[in-house]
Amino acid sequence: MRKTVTLFACLLFFAACSENHVHTNASDPDHPALHAIHDQELRDLMDKMNALMMERFMTEHEMDIERRRHASKIIAASKNLAATSERLLQKLPELGLDTAEQKAFRDLAGRLGQGAHTLQAQVENQSFKAISATLHDMQSTCLACHTLFRKL
Amino acid sequence: MRELILELTSQIKALKSEVSKSNARIDELEQKLANTLQEKSVVAQSPVVTPAQPVTQPLAQALPVVAPLPAASAEAPKKDSPPVVTAGDVKATIKIPGTDTSIGVGGYVKLDALYSSTSMGNNMYGNQRLEPSEIPVNPLGKGNEDQLTLHAKESRFWLKSFTPSSWGNMNTYVEIDFFGDPGAYTYTPRLRHAYGSLGNFLAGQTWSTFLNSQALADTLDNNTSVGSLLTLRQPQVRWTQPFTVDNLPMEWQASLEAPRSRIWDTSTNAMTTVTSSHYPDIVARLNFYPSWGNLSLAALGRQVQYAPNSKEPEKSVWGSAVSAAGKINTSGPDNLRFMLNYGNAMGRYDENNFFADATFNQQGDIELITSYSGMLAYQHWWDKAWRSNVEYGIAYADQPGFAALANQQTQSVHANLLWSPMLQTTIGLEYIYANRELTNHQNGELHRLQFSTRFNF
Numbered sequence: 001m002r003k004t005v006t007l008f009a010c011l012l013f014f015a016a017c018s019e020n021h022v023h024t025n026a027s028d029p030d031h032p033a034l035h036a037i038h039d040q041e042l043r044d045l046m047d048k049m050n051a052l053m054m055e056r057f058m059t060e061h062e063m064d065i066e067r068r069r070h071a072s073k074i075i076a077a078s079k080n081l082a083a084t085s086e087r088l089l090q091k092l093p094e095l096g097l098d099t100a101e102q103k104a105f106r107d108l109a110g111r112l113g114q115g116a117h118t119l120q121a122q123v124e125n126q127s128f129k130a131i132s133a134t135l136h137d138m139q140s141t142c143l144a145c146h147t148l149f150r151k152l
Numbered sequence: 153m154r155e156l157i158l159e160l161t162s163q164i165k166a167l168k169s170e171v172s173k174s175n176a177r178i179d180e181l182e183q184k185l186a187n188t189l190q191e192k193s194v195v196a197q198s199p200v201v202t203p204a205q206p207v208t209q210p211l212a213q214a215l216p217v218v219a220p221l222p223a224a225s226a227e228a229p230k231k232d233s234p235p236v237v238t239a240g241d242v243k244a245t246i247k248i249p250g251t252d253t254s255i256g257v258g259g260y261v262k263l264d265a266l267y268s269s270t271s272m273g274n275n276m277y278g279n280q281r282l283e284p285s286e287i288p289v290n291p292l293g294k295g296n297e298d299q300l301t302l303h304a305k306e307s308r309f310w311l312k313s314f315t316p317s318s319w320g321n322m323n324t325y326v327e328i329d330f331f332g333d334p335g336a337y338t339y340t341p342r343l344r345h346a347y348g349s350l351g352n353f354l355a356g357q358t359w360s361t362f363l364n365s366q367a368l369a370d371t372l373d374n375n376t377s378v379g380s381l382l383t384l385r386q387p388q389v390r391w392t393q394p395f396t397v398d399n400l401p402m403e404w405q406a407s408l409e410a411p412r413s414r415i416w417d418t419s420t421n422a423m424t425t426v427t428s429s430h431y432p433d434i435v436a437r438l439n440f441y442p443s444w445g446n447l448s449l450a451a452l453g454r455q456v457q458y459a460p461n462s463k464e465p466e467k468s469v470w471g472s473a474v475s476a477a478g479k480i481n482t483s484g485p486d487n488l489r490f491m492l493n494y495g496n497a498m499g500r501y502d503e504n505n506f507f508a509d510a511t512f513n514q515q516g517d518i519e520l521i522t523s524y525s526g527m528l529a530y531q532h533w534w535d536k537a538w539r540s541n542v543e544y545g546i547a548y549a550d551q552p553g554f555a556a557l558a559n560q561q562t563q564s565v566h567a568n569l570l571w572s573p574m575l576q577t578t579i580g581l582e583y584i585y586a587n588r589e590l591t592n593h594q595n596g597e598l599h600r601l602q603f604s605t606r607f608n609f
Contacts, residue, residue, distance in 0.1 A: 044484070047484075047485050048485070050575055054370065054539070054575075054578065056370050056376070057366075057376065057383060058366060059327065059345055059358065059365075060244075060256075060258060060325065060327075061312055061323055062365065062366075064243060064312075064323075067243060069401075126241075126243065128243070
């Protein structure tokens with residue numbers, strides 16, 4: 001009985017330690033922007049792909065099936081992120097920016113969309129090694145945009 | 153004002169960090185570009201074809217392999233020669249030249265160092281992995297003191313192939329390890345998986361369809377937890393049919409699997425395995441794949457049969473079992489895994505050599521043994537490299553009173569800390585507790601500390 005209680009205490013400890021891994025660079029902590037949600041979804045899917053390497057009992061063939069399942073979700077999330085980037089551009093007239101700021105906003109939103117298209121192509125071509133670099137570039141774009149325009 | 157300055161300072165620090173990473177990435181790309189231009193320049197200038205050099209770069213980069221040419225026609229190779237070896241259609245494979253088949257090899261090398269509070273005896277599997285059926289029960293004889301064992305038997309080698317076709321993708325998979333003999337220093341190869349699949353049809357030896365292998369706990373121990381179904385691989389034919397319901401991906405599976413009956417012989421108080429069966433084991437399973445994990449419901453139907461001796465007629469009876477299992481994502485990469493199993497024909501699917509499928513009652517009739525088992529495990533990721541697993545499992549059988557010395561119950565607890573500094577490596581430490589109780593209430597327990605290293609290739 002004591003061992004069972006100890007075990008459940010450990011389970012509760014682990015559950016309490018588990019944190020919400022949503023990025024803190026969302027524009028509004030209570031209502032994360034849609035592109036931030038898609039970005040986080042992509043990162044979670046990549047983490048799950050990587051975690052397959054740690055699976056103890058799946059055969060390599062079963063892992064390939066799971067990779068294809070995650071890859072199709074990554075492709076869907078990339079398409080959503082690209083579409084969301086387009087919607088960011090459509091919001092430009094409402095932001096009251098001057099000419100130089102509009103150019104910067106347009107460039108950064110375009111880079112985010114381009115990154116999403118690149119990511120989709122990399123997954124379709126199974127260039128998995130290149131994905132982390134693409135995600136890093138996209139994160140840099142997000143950070144730059146938020147730094148310049150976050151208070152809007 | 154102070155808060156604004158602090159926020160700006162924090163943002164500037166973050167920006168500096170990103171600029172530094174971007175600069176490092178630019179340097180890396182410039183170096184790669186310089187190397188590529190240099191290699192092209194060397195190939196263009198050389199008029200003589202050298203013998204084929206070993207390919208040292210990752211195959212995914214598809215470097216051309218230059219073959220030797222006859223001297224009379226020795227010319228500089230054309231710059232746009234198509235590569236002979238290219239990356240395959242699935243991860244870790246290359247295309248066999250001239251075919252649509254991608255082939256790959258891999259595996260891992262694993263060392264297990266186990267310190268056990270009690271020895272299972274000489275040359276026993278139970279010293280190399282958790283085998284509840286081998287835990288000595290009280291009173292312990294002399295010689296059952298603590299034991300240290302080191303082995304590399306879980307090291308594994310696999311080969312896979314993938315060929316697209318109009319009938320669906322064709323896959324083959326063969327995997328071996330070295331658990332073929334219980335001898336402490338004997339490394340006999342053992343076939344684990346050997347199957348092929350074409351589209352939705354699979355045939356060969358692999359995990360029983362009754363087992364959801366994704367729900368098994370992430371333990372260092374080769375045999376995972378008590379309460380999980382046995383990590384049973386057996387010959388079978390299987391059909392898998394994906395479908396969706398309200399956008400929820402699902403699939404049903406049906407299989408016919410190699411039968412065996414395990415009978416508790418009350419005259420010898422030992423188990424007998426019967427292979428002269430007449431019907432395959434029949435398994436059906438439903439899999440759910442929501443965004444938060446996977447769940448499965450499986451059902452098993454099988455005939456258990458036995459002829460006590462050549463003078464008596466064969467006795468047989470049909471039985472069944474059910475299993476619910478799954479892996480549920482909780483927070484980030486953390487997950488909960490579980491298995492709940494129940495049936496009157498689950499004996500040999502439950503624990504290795506622990507429960508029989510049936511026994512003979514005093515009227516000479518075959519009597520199925522009902523067993524229950526369950527497992528609960530939680531995996532927590534401290535960060536991208538460190539993770540821990542905690543697991544509890546129990547298995548229990550309603551043994552008839554006359555089945556003296558038969559196993560009644562077993563439990564296990566695993567707790568580990570694992571470090572994967574890179575995806576292909578895991579180093580870890582695990583504590584294991586397990587106990588075993590017989591129908592006559594004799595019991596024994598095991599405490600074990602296991603250190604393992606695993607290097608994938």
